[in-house]
Amino acid sequence: MRFFSFTLEKPVLYYMGGEFRVSESWKHRKLYHKGDYELIFCIKGPMYMQIGSEQFVLKPHQVLIVPPFTHYYGYKKNSSGADFYWLHFFAQEKVSLFEANEDEVVSKLKTNKSGMRVVTLPMIFDLPDYEDTMVTIHKILAAKKKITYMEKRDFLTSALLIELFDSYVNQHSLNEETAKIDSIKEWIRAHMSSKLNVAEVASNINLNRDYLTRIFKQNTEMTVLQYINKQRIDVASTLLVRTEMSVKEIAYSSYFTNPKMFMRRFKSETGLSPSEYRDLYSNIHLNNTHVDPFIPVPSRIADSINESVDSNIAEIISDSEKSTKKSK
Incomplete structure (x- = not known):
């Protein structure tokens, strides 16, 4: 399983975002990331996404992270349409990309006591506790265009990554x-x-x-x-x-x-x-x-x-x- 580890000693930089909804047959158009990451939160799906040579089926209540310098597009139409939030951001510090066993990664995350501000997330994962995440996304996208609005969005986007990290780790602590x-x-x-x-x-x-x-x-x-x-x-x-x-x-x-x-x-x-x-x-x-x-x-x-x-x-x-x- 592929993972990204974001160091948040400095906040990530919000680039752009929005919410997209279509009720007719649709598939994601071809795009290319030059240096930014994209976070896609699916509300209505499935969405059939190809990132590089890999294909993913993004279902409702799932999050997909698209890395930079990547070609991606919808490889298949969804006849019932789609609804999703999308956020682009840049990392100010190095991001580690690695392949690992999910159980081993989660076990290490639960016992991590290094104190480093690192958020580790898989490329695609479920988001069962989505309510607070929805509120944060709304705040990011609705931020007023004032002199400092970009800085505010930077910290809110960093907070969003932390919320996603907490939700991901907590769902693997189920009993x-x-x-x-x-x-x-x-x-x-x-x-x-x-x-x-x-x-x-x-x-x-x-x-x-x-x-x-x-x-x-x-x-x-x-x-x-x-x-x-x-x-x-x-x-x-x-x-x-x-x-x-x-x-x-x-x-x-x-x-x-x-x-x-x-x-x-x-x-x-x-x-x-x-x-x-x-x-x-x-x-x-x-x-x-x-x-x-x-x-x-x-x-x-x-x-x-x-x-x-x-x-x-x-x-x-x-x-x-x-x-x-x-x-x-």
């Missing part, structure tokens, strides 16, 4: 208990409502409430209630930047019982009011307004937004083809 926690998370996401509480979760997954609370806290550093509220905030954040719904409408659509509670909780979690959050981060979605299918947005809202996107998809594709630096 029976953490696997159980993952299934609990999925149940919560699938059954979100304004009335969902700890007692209901415990009852439906056949666990004692106190036991559920204890193991969930041990494995996630959050209580079950905090996790439920985080999911509600994720839904609200998505609707704020990808729709023109009022704050009141978003409050109810993100499973809060009243708008005042929603605004208070949102400000507490993000440090911004809903309106401030919309103003700060909505510009990333001006050319791409679909709802992330992995965030539990109410289906009636997701469907209405996606219908609007589908009707404008030809214009989106046309715009993306006009800019060689802003599309794939």
